[in-house]
Amino acid sequence: MNLKIRNRKMAARMRRFVMIMTALLLAAAMASCSLGRGEDKPGLADYGDEGAQFARKLALSYPRRTPFSDQEKAAADLLMEELQKLGYTPEKQSFTIIDEDGVRKTSANIIARLDGQGFSLSQKLTDEEREGQEPEIHDLVMVIGAHYDTPFVPVDEPEEGEPAEPVxxxxxxxxxxxxxAVLTAARIMREETPGYRVVFVFFGAGMEDYQGARHYLSSLSSEERSKIDVMVNVGPVFAGDKVYAHA
Structure with a gap:
């Protein structure tokens, strides 16, 4: 078999494996969100309930963190504080857009980085299988992200004399x-150093046509983009009985 083809297949299998394992970790991270309601169901693994506690804190403190709002900005500051508690040195990547009415709006991505230990070829490989392959790789990047803003919830104006319905x-x-879930992954990965260099990105204005993700991608050089081997984007995982992973 052509070595380049085999290498591509091996890389594809590794990416699928990482995606599946990350999905399981992120699912387990939120397993305790429903605790305290008389339920006694075992989770996939015990990663603690810090993730569930933070989810509640974020939701209760800033329930209307719509794109470019004051609550979204406050939520970004809360994320900075939480990452610092975990031992990271987070970066706030601010960006501005001009909407169709000519109004300038500002949001920010919150970014934290974790160095990996790299990958080395398995000792089980034969000399033939090792031929043409790098013995060690140290610059592959995994990006794990989630948007932290909320969608806009329209509120109907109450009839005259009627109380407004609570949102x-x-x-x-x-x-x-x-x-x-991403914060839980960030905490666990500091304890178990991954092979990848990991970049955790919390996207601002995700509900505004993915503005945060667009800005983050545009901020990367061609070389930086080429190093990204895996990207895991974590959407809503609180409700429902299933978690879907796409690779």
Missing amino acids: LADGIHNNASGVA
Whole structure:
């Protein structure tokens, strides 16, 4: 078999494996969100309930963190504080757009980085299988991200003399749950150093046509983009009985 073809297949298998394992980790991270309701169901693994606690805190403190809002900015500061508690030195990547009315709007991505230990070829490989392959790789990057803003929830104006209906949506599903899952991954990965260099990105203005993700991608050089081997984007994982992983 052609070595280049075999290398591509091996790389594809590795990416699929990493995606599946990351999905399981992120699913387990939110397993405790429903605890305290008389349920006694075992989770996939015990990663603690810090993720669930943060999801509740984010949702209760800033339930209307719509793109470019003051609550979204406050949520970004909360994420900075949480990452610092975990031992990271986070970066706030601010960006500005001009909407169709000519109004300038500002949001920010919150970014934290973790060095990996790299990959080396398995000792089980034969000399033939090793031929043409790098013995060690240290610059592959995995990006794990989630948007932290919430969708806009329209509120109907009450009839004259009628009380306004309360808006119950607090964004814990979309997407405090995803944010908390990524934070849990960030905490666990500091304890178990990964092979990849990992970049955790919490995207601002995700509900505004993915503005945060677009800005992050545009900020990377061609060389930086070429180093990205895996990208895991965590959407809402609070509600429902299933978690879907796409590779």
